[in-house]
Amino acid sequence: MAFTLYSLLQAALLCVNAIAVLHEERFLKNIGWGTDQGIGGFGEEPGIKSQLTNLIRSVRTVMRGKKKNEWNTLKF
Amino acid sequence: MPASKRRIPVSPPGMADPHQLFDDTSSAQSRGFGAQRGPGGLGYPAAAASPQEAFLADPVSNMAMAYGSSLAAQGKELVDKNIDRFIPVTKLKYYFAVDTMYVGKKLGLLFFPYLHQDWEVQYQQDTPVAPRFDINAPDLYIPAMAFITYILVAGLALGTQDRFSPDLLGLQASSALAWLTLEVLAILLSLYLLTVNTDLTTIDLVAFLGYKYVGMIGGVLMGLLFGKVGYYLVLGWCCVSIFVFMIRTLRLKILAEAAAQGVPVRGARNQLRMYLTMAVAAAQPLLMYWLTFHLVR
Numbered sequence: 001m002a003f004t005l006y007s008l009l010q011a012a013l014l015c016v017n018a019i020a021v022l023h024e025e026r027f028l029k030n031i032g033w034g035t036d037q038g039i040g041g042f043g044e045e046p047g048i049k050s051q052l053t054n055l056i057r058s059v060r061t062v063m064r065g066k067k068k069n070e071w072n073t074l075k076f
Numbered sequence: 077m078p079a080s081k082r083r084i085p086v087s088p089p090g091m092a093d094p095h096q097l098f099d100d101t102s103s104a105q106s107r108g109f110g111a112q113r114g115p116g117g118l119g120y121p122a123a124a125a126s127p128q129e130a131f132l133a134d135p136v137s138n139m140a141m142a143y144g145s146s147l148a149a150q151g152k153e154l155v156d157k158n159i160d161r162f163i164p165v166t167k168l169k170y171y172f173a174v175d176t177m178y179v180g181k182k183l184g185l186l187f188f189p190y191l192h193q194d195w196e197v198q199y200q201q202d203t204p205v206a207p208r209f210d211i212n213a214p215d216l217y218i219p220a221m222a223f224i225t226y227i228l229v230a231g232l233a234l235g236t237q238d239r240f241s242p243d244l245l246g247l248q249a250s251s252a253l254a255w256l257t258l259e260v261l262a263i264l265l266s267l268y269l270l271t272v273n274t275d276l277t278t279i280d281l282v283a284f285l286g287y288k289y290v291g292m293i294g295g296v297l298m299g300l301l302f303g304k305v306g307y308y309l310v311l312g313w314c315c316v317s318i319f320v321f322m323i324r325t326l327r328l329k330i331l332a333e334a335a336a337q338g339v340p341v342r343g344a345r346n347q348l349r350m351y352l353t354m355a356v357a358a359a360q361p362l363l364m365y366w367l368t369f370h371l372v373r
Contacts, residue, residue, distance in 0.1 A: 003254050003255065004247065004250040004251060004254055005253055005254045005257070006250075008254045012261075048269050048270070051268065052269065
């Protein structure tokens with residue numbers, strides 16, 4: 001059966017990586033999950049789609065670390 | 077011997093009390109030792125002292141021991157201060173505040189939840205009452221004990237079929253824990269996506285999801301005694317009981333507003349929450365079967 005904690009850790013890592021590598025412009029905008037598309041609506045409670053979009057954006061922000069415009073000037 | 081009882085260090089080192097851990101250095105004996113040592117200061121006494129005593133009588137090793145014990149005390153303080161950041165110890169204590177009557181009644185409720193009327197947790201000035209005083213409160217004692225018992229019973233079952241090996245126990249434990257973690261993560265994700273405002277904490281969730289181990293133990297034990305028929309009967313009964321138990325408990329947490337009014341759920345929002353409750357409750361019997369069927373042949 002071998003569904004161990006380690007395989008869970010592997011799966012979680014791969015999922016987080018998958019979320020982090022989704023390309024903003026090529027992919028998410030095309031299916032309407034871009035970060036600047038219609039988040040508004042303070043009145044009614046957010047639906048599932050906006051919650052998912054927020055989640056994806058949060059995961060990507062946390063995984064980024066450095067600011068986006070610093071990626072070209074990485075110093076080691 | 078009166079000399080050792082009075083702790084007057086008049087006896088020569090070779091005859092010292094073996095139970096005494098530290099030499100009494102506040103006396104003439106140490107001065108005697110100091111005189112015996114050369115100007116080097118670190119030399120051992122010329123007399124044939126037992127090596128343990130010589131080591132402990134050495135002032136440098138005394139200092140080292142004092143330093144070591146102060147380091148240990150500092151480390152302990154540090155751990156005590158910071159443990160609360162990683163493991164919420166005070167919150168965990170609430171979940172283990174149980175007594176025998178609570179455990180007995182809760183086990184009865186897990187096997188037969190059909191007659192229980194009031195599932196609401198009582199509050200006492202904004203904090204939930206300890207499990208000792210309210211049978212509806214979740215606790216971590218039963219799930220923890222049930223998990224350990226499940227591992228042991230799995231080992232027993234494997235042993236009676238000549239399939240036992242020690243690493244299989246670790247594999248069973250790891251597998252059950254992995255499924256529990258996956259369940260908790262999936263439910264937390266669903267609660268976030270459906271923006272459910274609930275006071276259901278993660279530890280509460282772990283407690284509720286841990287109650288299924290009780291049914292699993294019952295099923296496997298019956299399977300060991302009475303074969304597959306007994307296993308399926310008892311497991312079926314426990315599955316239905318856990319299903320009802322979870323629905324009645326989670327309904328009050330997830331569907332708080334609708335349940336309070338007692339009306340059947342309507343509207344898209346409440347419907348989704350009802351689906352979530354049903355899905356969580358339905359996952360319990362499935363997992364109970366999945367984690368035990370390979371143990372009973």
